[in-house]
Amino acid sequence: MSRKLLIGIDGGGTHSTAVAAYPDGRIAALTKSGGLNFHNSGVKTVRLRLESMVKTLSTQCGCEVDEICVGMSALDSPADEDTRSLFTTGTLRQNQLDLQSDAYIALMGFTLGEPGLIVICGTGSMLLMLDKEGRQHVAGGWGYLLGDPGSGYTLAREGLLAVINAVEGIGPDTPLLADALLFFGADTPRGLIDRIYAPEATTAWLADFAKHVLARAHEGNAVAQKILLRNMQRLAQSAAQLIKKAPEVGKVGLYGGIFAHSDTATEFFVKELHRLAPKADICTLNYPPELGALIHLFQKRKMLTNEVLTLMKSTYEEYLHERN
Amino acid sequence: MSRKLLIGIDGGGTHSTAVAAYPDGRIAALTKSGGLNFHNSGVKTVRLRLESMVKTLSTQCGCEVDEICVGMSALDSPADEDTRSLFTTGTLRQNQLDLQSDAYIALMGFTLGEPGLIVICGTGSMLLMLDKEGRQHVAGGWGYLLGDPGSGYTLAREGLLAVINAVEGIGPDTPLLADALLFFGADTPRGLIDRIYAPEATTAWLADFAKHVLARAHEGNAVAQKILLRNMQRLAQSAAQLIKKAPEVGKVGLYGGIFAHSDTATEFFVKELHRLAPKADICTLNYPPELGALIHLFQKRKMLTNEVLTLMKSTYEEYLHERN
Incomplete structure (x- = not known):
């Protein structure tokens, strides 16, 4: 040999x-x-x-x-x-x-190497499916400026939008305001602007604020749960849409920090995917x-x-x- | 003298x-x-x-x-x-x-110098109100990462999100797809990614794609109209919320490229503001x-x-x- x-x-x-x-x-x-x-x-x-x-x-x-x-x-x-x-x-x-x-x-x-679909949800999000002919089908992965539903970046951004709505009096109060001031080191809500647009601010750092959205959702906070649910439903829609193209695909693997660190995110995703694609067999990576x-x-x-x-x-x- | x-x-x-x-x-x-x-x-x-x-x-x-x-x-x-x-x-x-x-x-x-409110909507968006004590109250102006409803950047971004949804089969078809391929010089939808994240891509350039969203809304395209309406309603909510703090403010001035170039945007904004704050006297700048x-x-x-x-x-x- x-x-x-x-x-x-x-x-x-x-x-x-x-x-x-x-x-x-x-x-x-x-x-x-x-x-x-x-x-x-x-x-x-x-x-x-x-x-x-x-x-x-x-x-x-x-x-x-x-x-x-x-x-x-x-x-x-x-x-x-x-x-x-x-x-x-x-x-x-x-x-x-x-x-x-x-x-x-x-x-x-x-x-x-068998047909399957992987849903990756970390700082960004992306889906990749391999069909029975070995062809790859991709969805998502459009990057932080254009969405990436469910990703840390998007959850963080939507958490901050909820904070802004609360500050401007057009949305409900949320504990995410106090979380954001502490996380970004700002004294006042408008002080967040200088922090977030500072030259040293990175996409990964901003995305890391998602941990507070996940924690508040886990606690049962309605604002955070709504953000997480909307995102996981959107991600599950993309997954279901891919499976339509290759019904032989049974296995769906979940991968990345959001699924790894949030049972609530996983639960919301699985529930919506099973509604849209009842046969999907959701697995973890071996x-x-x-x-x-x-x-x-x-x-x-x-x-x-x-x-x-x-x-x-x-x-x-x-x-x-x-x-x- | x-x-x-x-x-x-x-x-x-x-x-x-x-x-x-x-x-x-x-x-x-x-x-x-x-x-x-x-x-x-x-x-x-x-x-x-x-x-x-x-x-x-x-x-x-x-x-x-x-x-x-x-x-x-x-x-x-x-x-x-x-x-x-x-x-x-x-x-x-x-x-x-x-x-x-x-x-x-x-x-x-x-x-x-009299009390009044100005709504600025260009590449970004921001509202500033002067009350009868001469105090300044600001809303919006959170920058491109965090929203700025109605701004060129946000309209462009949401136009692109509609394009992505169409491409991924979870949203209606839209002529904005052809507009985006031409505007950003991409051969395929996923080719947009390389263009938008290229080192030479600027916020102002991305925001300029808003002109296609405005043009499609003016033509009556439902996807573009929905984006524009949602944004102008959100911006009008911020304006109405500020006026609540200083009911003496009558004059509301509209300023910036979005209002200057889109009668549809202006019309959507004015309709919503008049619903929320019927006494608002909408003026142009002298x-x-x-x-x-x-x-x-x-x-x-x-x-x-x-x-x-x-x-x-x-x-x-x-x-x-x-x-x-």
């Missing part, structure tokens, strides 16, 4: 995780690096980070590298040749690099996205067996356990 | 206009410069632009300068001493400089903001008479006429 490595990489906006596997599925090594979003970090930085991680893994294992699958947050479909060639001007070869969206490798981590990237490579090579999966999962868990 | 000049300046985000008047109201000179928003351009640049405009006017007229009123888009209330002192470290003295918001000088241009800044100075010195106003207006019109 060849000992050439397969590498799976979860390339996020701020950090990335790369794992190498032997052809039997056993995890050989793991390394981490900065973000791989080339819109934010630039193509050259991303290429050098990629090359460096691949080299590290290859050196650690004392093996050559066969193929690398990267799930990139800057993509929403498999990369075309032009995009691939941007990252293969250095040491990697065109036929070594398989660039996918971060949503796709997360999806592979729970459907193992394999993290970096393993999803590996699963994609194993499946592509028709090497994905239960033995491979079992070995991959158990050795990865051992690996993480030893590290902690 | 002293021949010392009074100067009124409309200090916008991208350009500014300064006019000098003799104590009888006659316009003596005019000059223009770059923007005076110190959040965007920095304090030093703004101070140098201010000083340069004042020097130009003083030299043109061969007169000393008595006092200067600036309406600054970076303020939403009269400047405190700390802010004033930022702009008087050079040639201007503390007691020469009267810094107000741009909304305030626009308000002075139509109420002439004097541009730079004259509003002068009117503020004349009123402060108890020198504002009908003669002054008549002379100011006629000489300013002559001045502009000669220039064109």
Whole structure:
């Protein structure tokens, strides 16, 4: 058996995780690096980070590298040749690099290549469905300026709009006002403006205010619940609309910080999706996205067996356990 | 009679206009410069632009300068001493400089110092009311991330959300999709994402898409009309809420590009405001903001008479006429 490595990489906006596997599925090594979003970090930085991680893994294992699958947050479909060639001007070869969206490798981590739909809801939100012909269908992911229902950013923004309505006397009072003053460090409601538009204010920081909207919804506050319900219904509508295009899709995976941290968000989403698509089988992810990237490579090579999966999962868990 | 000049300046985000008047109201000179928003351009640049405009006017007229009123888009209330002192470290003295918001000088241009409310609706939106005690009350002006109902930015954004809903099959078809592809230069709906988040995309450019929402509303398109109606109702609610605090306020002035370019927007706003505040007397502005800044100075010195106003207006019109 060849000992050439397969590498799976979860390339996020701020950090990335790369794992190498032997052809039997056993995890050989793991390394981490900065973000791989080339819109934010630039193509050259991303290429050098990629090359460096691949080299590290290859050196650690004392093996050559066969193929690398990267799930990139800057993509929403498999990369075309032009995009691939941007990252293969250095040491990697065109036929070594398989660039996918971060949503796709997360999806592979729970459907193992079978048809399915993943609903990702973190700082932003996005849906990706794989149909039985292997075609990808995307919805959402329009970014913070244009919506992304259910995302941390949108929940935070709508929480602040409720605060503004309360301040201006055209909406009900809400405990989110006190939360916002404290969170953003403002003395008065209008003082929020300077904080939110300050040069150092980031989208991620603003989105983090969503935790107060989630907490108030969990407490039963009507204003916060209304915001969360409206958003989860909108996200479930998008999911149901995708499923209409591929009725064979049963599995729906929920992923990302909003679902992970809010049972209320999950409950609102599930209730609406079951109303619109009663057959949807809502699951959690079994394999993290970096393993999803590996699963994609194993499946592509028709090497994905239960033995491979079992070995991959158990050795990865051992690996993480030893590290902690 | 002293021949010392009074100067009124409309200090916008991208350009500014300064006019000098003799104590009888006659316009003596005019000059223009770059923007005076110190959040965007920095304090030093703004101070140098201010000083340069004042020097130009003083030299043109061969007169000393008595006092200067600036309406600054970076303020939403009269400047405190700390802010004033930022702009008087050079040639201007503390007691020469009267810094107000741009909304305030626009308000002075139509109420002439009487109680009134101005509703400004351009790229952003904001409301400012002057009560009979001379106190200023502000609403809106929370900026593009947090709403600004009726503003170009918000109309554009909600137009794009309608486009997204149509594309994802959870909203009605809309001609705004074709408008958006053409306006943003995208081949496909998802191609809009790269355009809108491109480093060169500005808030003002995005807001400019509002012209298509306004045009479609004018044509009678239901999707566009719904967006415009909802926004104008929200803006009118804010206006009515302010008037409740000062029932003596009769005059309501409408100002800014949305009202100037859309009869439909104006009609929707007026209808809702008359429903909520039947006594509101909706007016247009008689004097541009730079004259509003002068009117503020004349009123402060108890020198504002009908003669002054008549002379100011006629000489300013002559001045502009000669220039064109």
